[in-house]
Structures are given as structure tokens and as C-alpha cells.
Amino acid sequence: MDRDETMIGVLLEERALSIDELARACHCEPRWIVDHIESGVLECTVVATGERRFTSAAMVRARRLLSIERTFEADAELAALAVDLIEEVEALRRQLSAARLGKR
């Protein structure tokens, strides 16, 4: 690659991933993604053509779910519960940080 070249990336919010692209990005089978959408632990948007699309938040969530399921051989629902709690903690930390800023 030409090292002087400046790379222009694409934000997943502007061009969301297909199931196959998400599966490659997460190193899993597309079937795993379909199963987790159907069981309600992973969300996607459905475009006019009926295809499912995934943005940044879905990718981060999918990778967390996979990591917990694989590491602890965890049931999908249990992994989803752990990820829900992680996301909740993140949201609370943001609120705490905001409250601290407000008190400065």
C-alpha cells in the first residue's frame, strides 16, 4: 500500500453491514446471527429490499455476545443478560460522568 495515501473509511451508520459482512467481522457463521436476531438478543434494521442491516452498536453487541458465549460456553440468553448489564453499566457511567461535569 502507498504509505502516503490517506484512507477514507466508511462509517457503518452510512453503509450498514449485511449479515455476511457482519459474520465476517465477528468471525462467526451467518446462522449464528440469524438465530440471535430471531431470539431477540440482537437487533438489526430491515431495508426496503427486505435485507437485514447492522450498524456500529449491533456489531459491538454481537462481538460481546460471541466473546461471552465462547469463553464461558454460555447460553445465548445468559450471554445477552451479561451484555445487557454491561451496556447498562456503560450508560450509568456516562450519566455519572455527566453529573460530575455538572458539579464542576
Place this chain on the structure above:
Amino acid sequence: MEFKDYYQALGVAKSASADEIKKAYRKLARKYHPDVSKEADAQERMRDVNEAYAVLSDAEKRAAYDTLGQRHAAGSEFRPPPGWSDGYAFSTDDTSGEDFSEFFANLFGRGAHASRTGRGHRAEMPPMRGEDQHAAITIDLADSYRGGERAITLRAPRLDDAGRVVADERTLRLQIPKGVREGQQIRLAGQGPPGFNGGPAGDLYLEIRFSPDTRYRVEGRDVTQSVPVAPWEAMLGARIEVATPAGTLEVGIPAGSNNGTRLRLKGKGLPGEPAGDLYLDLELVLPPPSDKARELFETMSREIAFDPRRSMRA
């Protein structure tokens, strides 16, 4: 490269059973899980733990590793001897997607297969796409406002001419998209690790993180910051200059503002369609004590009938 002691990484004895190895792994995985761990080097430790478990949880890999381990101490200089894994039937495909060390990649990674079977056989392997790679980059909030370029350094595995896996460091210059928000992912197609046997390179995903800055709070595209104002500016109103991530702005403080009054500057948050808003929380600050200040406040105390705690009285 250095020989890695996987038993030490998991904190188990060389005679540990498969069950003991699994228990030790899960305990450490919980301790160093990047989403919950407070350890500074959690990510690196987690990688070591994952790598050790990938080897020690696989009977064939463990047996092959144990054979090598009899002749090498942890940290000693190491090169895999030719034919070291002959007779062991471990797969090299079940470790995809892991960011493992050069030591692991040389022994057990995909490229190791090419190395073990000899260069003459590499052509028999089907073309394989490179794995997608994930990394994070930290930018300042101002970088998101302005966009602009950022150099990032990445490590990626590559097969050398002898079929060994070597870690390549490369620097990319990246265009930061204007208005990018924390947590968003940027995809660089074809900029991940190279493929094998002519397969295409994987993609590179970069997660955006903002460097900690106690001056600002960002929610979506909206940004909030505190602005110190003098009591008379709040009381009388004023036009003041405020340094914001959107640049230095002249802001009108309405007369009669109070501590905590929030001003909204429409469209001055993170750029986008629509742009976010910038909120300024006014913070009343007293002047430093001086004879003059004391004299003026004494005058106010005498002349102004004001009880700030009236509402607290029964």
C-alpha cells in the same frame, strides 16, 4: 521470538487436567474481560489467556506444545525446529479471528500450516480471505468537529518467504469523518490482514473513542460544557467569548441568568445532518477576595434585600 509459557499464563501446573485448565481460563477471562476489568493491561492479559487456552484446551496442540516445552524455558529465544509438529493432527483453522502472538501464529496459526507442509505445497491450499481486523483509535472531540487526518499504527501478520508468520507494523493515514461519534465504527475495506494464497485481504474496523476531556460531555451529537461567568455578567447580561470545540464563539448571556442556567447554541454540536447542539451551563464564579470586592459586596449586603433561603423556612 520468545518461547511462551502457556501454563504460567493460566496459572496451572503442567499436569493440570482439562477441567482444571478450563476453570483457570474462565476465572482469568472474568478477571480480565475488557468490558469489566479495571486492570490497566487487561486487554493484553486477556489476549495471553485466550492464546494459552487455545493451545492447552486442544489435546493435539497441547501435546505438540508440551514436546517443545521440554526443551525451552519461558522467555528463551525460540525458533520452531523443522518437523516439530509431525505426528500431531491439530487444526489451524479454529483460531481465526484471534489477535494472538507471533509465537502462536508461527506454531498454530494458519500460516503455520503452510510452513509445516513446505512452500511447495502452499499452492494446494485454496485462496483464503484475510480475517477482518478490529482496532480502536482515540481522537479529540475537536477532531470530530473538524475532521482531518490521523496516522495510526497497526500490527498485522504476514507470511514471509520461508512461510513463517511475521508481524508487520504499518502506518495508515486515516481521514477522520467530520461529526464522527464515540463508539462508531469506521470500515476500511481491504485494509485488514492479507489473504492466503491469493485470497483478498480482510477489512479493518476502527472503533472511535474520544480522549477523556472533563470540559465536555457528549450525548449523541449534542455537546455540553460549563462556562464560568462573573456574578455581574449573570445579573446584567453580557456578551462574552467562549472557547468551545466548535471554535471561539461570542455568546450573549441574558440578564438575570443564574448558576446552572443552560444556553443552547443550535447547530454548534457535532457536525451532521442535522448537526447537534452545544449547551453551555453557566457557572457563577466569585472574584478573588480583595478589599474592593469586599467593599462592594458589603454594599450589596446592606442595600439589597435578598434572602436566598426564604423557601427553606417553614
